[in-house]
Amino acid sequence: MPRHAFLPELEPALAYQDRAEVVMSDGEGLPVSASTQPGMMAIMLGQLGLARGHRVLEIGTGTGYNAALIAYLVGSQGSVVTIDVVPELVARARANLAAAGYRDVRVVCGDGAAGVPEHAPYGRIIVTTGAWDLPPAWPAQLGPGGRIVLPISIRGIQLSVSLESVGDHLVSRSACRCSFIRMTGAMTGPESLIALGPQPGLHAQAVDGPAPDAQELFEALSGPAAGEPTGLRAASIAEVADLDLWLTLTEPGLTRLNLMGRHESRASPAQQQIAGLMPLGGLAHADGPGGLGVAAFTFADSQAQPGSFEITARGYGPGGPSLARHLARQAAIWQELGRPGTDDLELSALLPGTPPETIGGATMILDRPHARLAARWPTS
Ligand SMILES: C[S@@+](CC[C@H](N)C(=O)[O-])C[C@H]1O[C@@H](n2cnc3c(N)ncnc32)[C@H](O)[C@@H]1O
Numbered sequence: 001m002p003r004h005a006f007l008p009e010l011e012p013a014l015a016y017q018d019r020a021e022v023v024m025s026d027g028e029g030l031p032v033s034a035s036t037q038p039g040m041m042a043i044m045l046g047q048l049g050l051a052r053g054h055r056v057l058e059i060g061t062g063t064g065y066n067a068a069l070i071a072y073l074v075g076s077q078g079s080v081v082t083i084d085v086v087p088e089l090v091a092r093a094r095a096n097l098a099a100a101g102y103r104d105v106r107v108v109c110g111d112g113a114a115g116v117p118e119h120a121p122y123g124r125i126i127v128t129t130g131a132w133d134l135p136p137a138w139p140a141q142l143g144p145g146g147r148i149v150l151p152i153s154i155r156g157i158q159l160s161v162s163l164e165s166v167g168d169h170l171v172s173r174s175a176c177r178c179s180f181i182r183m184t185g186a187m188t189g190p191e192s193l194i195a196l197g198p199q200p201g202l203h204a205q206a207v208d209g210p211a212p213d214a215q216e217l218f219e220a221l222s223g224p225a226a227g228e229p230t231g232l233r234a235a236s237i238a239e240v241a242d243l244d245l246w247l248t249l250t251e252p253g254l255t256r257l258n259l260m261g262r263h264e265s266r267a268s269p270a271q272q273q274i275a276g277l278m279p280l281g282g283l284a285h286a287d288g289p290g291g292l293g294v295a296a297f298t299f300a301d302s303q304a305q306p307g308s309f310e311i312t313a314r315g316y317g318p319g320g321p322s323l324a325r326h327l328a329r330q331a332a333i334w335q336e337l338g339r340p341g342t343d344d345l346e347l348s349a350l351l352p353g354t355p356p357e358t359i360g361g362a363t364m365i366l367d368r369p370h371a372r373l374a375a376r377w378p379t380s
Contacts, residue, residue, distance in 0.1 A: 001072060003035070003065055005096065005100050006063040008096075009023070018037055018038050019037055020036055020037040021034060032086065033062045033063075033086065033089055036066060041069065045066075045126075047162040047176070048126050048147060048149045050073040051074070052074060052077055053075065054123040055078060055119070055143075056123065057081050057082070057083070057141065058081070059083055060129035060183075061089060061090060062089060062093065063096060064082070064093030064096045070126070071102045071105050079106075080105045081106045081119045081122075082108070083107075083116055085109070090108070090109040093107050111184075115140070117137070121143030123146050124147055124149075125138055125142060125148040125149070125150075126148075127148070127149065127150035129151070131183050132183075132368065133187050133370050134170070134349050134370055135186070138150075144165075147173075148162070152347075152373075154373065155207050156207035156208070157244075158177065159176065159245075159342065159347070160175065160177075161175045162175075163349060168351060170348065171347075171348050172345070172346055177245070191205070192205060193205055193260075194211060194214045195214060196214060196259075196274065197218050197268060199266055199267055200266050200267070202260075202261055204217060204258070206256070207255065207257075208256055210286040210287060212284055212286040216291075217284075219317075220292050220294055221317075222270060225315065225316055226321035226324055227313075228314070229310065229312050230297075232310075232311045232335055233302055233308045233309060233310055233311065234309045236309075237309070238341075240311055242341030243297060244296075244297055245342065246334050246340050247283065247327065247334070249363055250377075251283060254284060255284045256284075257294060257296075259275050259277065261275040277296065281296065283295055289319070290318050293318065293319025295320055297311055313327035344377055345375060345377060347375055351371070353372065354372050360376075363375055
């Protein structure tokens with residue numbers, strides 16, 4: 001499928017790099033739409049498990065490239081409906097798809113949270129914009145034996161999950177970390193950004209827990225770090241990310257923190273340095289006994305075993321050293337459990353208000369307006 005035909009503003013050769021390409025930004029320079037990284041598209045299409053003849057709904061048309069790939073995979077017996085909320089993108093995608101020979105793909109303009117009921121039921125639904133909740137229209141428009149693939153934010157970590165119906169709820173069959181532009185409208189979720197430092201350019205996102213005071217957090221992250229070696233090595237950064245995910249979904253008492261540079265050019269050198277402290281995000285004890293504590297896993301090339309990484313827990317702020325020790329102890333438990341990762345995670349989307357005692361083995365329950373999400377690691 002020629003990607004350059006869907007990205008006419010790019011030099012054709014550049015369209016064949018494994019990179020997301022922003023195609024529209026807002027007044028502040030933040031991306032509104034992008035052609036997803038091809039490697040990630042392939043992972044999600046794999047999660048979707050497409051077959052010839054499937055009727056598919058895509059939420060987030062963008063350039064139309066993914067819709068064309070889906071149309072190719074389901075063939076002339078199948079059908080594709082795709083919806084985007086931005087009229088200009090819808091017009092461009094229609095033109096791109098027609099030029100590529102995929103006139104049969106229906107491109108609809110509207111809020112994808114409502115799905116496209118006129119053409120339901122669908123055998124497969126794929127969402128290519130970051131959701132925080134599960135609108136009831138999606139499972140309602142899914143036919144028997146159907147599957148939904150969507151990037152969902154779980155405590156500040158975005159996971160592409162494939163969900164299948166089991167009775168009155170949905171259960172994940174696979175999960176993979178991802179990073180999508182957030183969906184606009186009611187499914188966006190709260191964005192609890194804390195501005196850090198004297199100049200604009202650095203924010204912390206505090207999710208699912210008490211938010212630390214902005215000044216205290218900035219001072220903690222500007223100060224010295226207490227390093228607590230875990231004694232563990234990882235073969236890849238993805239393994240450290242698995243540890244971070246496991247801990248984030250087993251420690252409900254801690255606030256999840258992500259640091260993000262916005263308009264980096266305006267941030268001071270100190271702010272830019274802080275922005276790089278937690279490549280995978282961190283956890284905070286906003287009102288711990290010793291004061292604010294922030295801790296995160298970091299990784300550095302191993303001297304003892306070249307090609308692997310040593311994992312260290314780093315703590316910041318007055319409560320940082322004890323929190324880093326706690327994280328290091330939890331890392332040992334993760335190791336004993338056989339290093340559970342995204343492949344082992346089971347995420348269920350249940351009806352709101354489902355009694356917790358009926359959700360066996362969940363390590364974390366998160367409530368959304370339209371769903372109760374439960375995370376379970378089979379090894380725990
Ligand atoms: C990462 S892009 C999609 C990439 C696209 N699948 C492609 O192949 O180019 C995300 C898209 O979701 C759209 N979007 C965001 N919120 C939406 C909503 N509520 N309903 C429908 N589309 C939405 C954006 O306008 C944007 O075009």
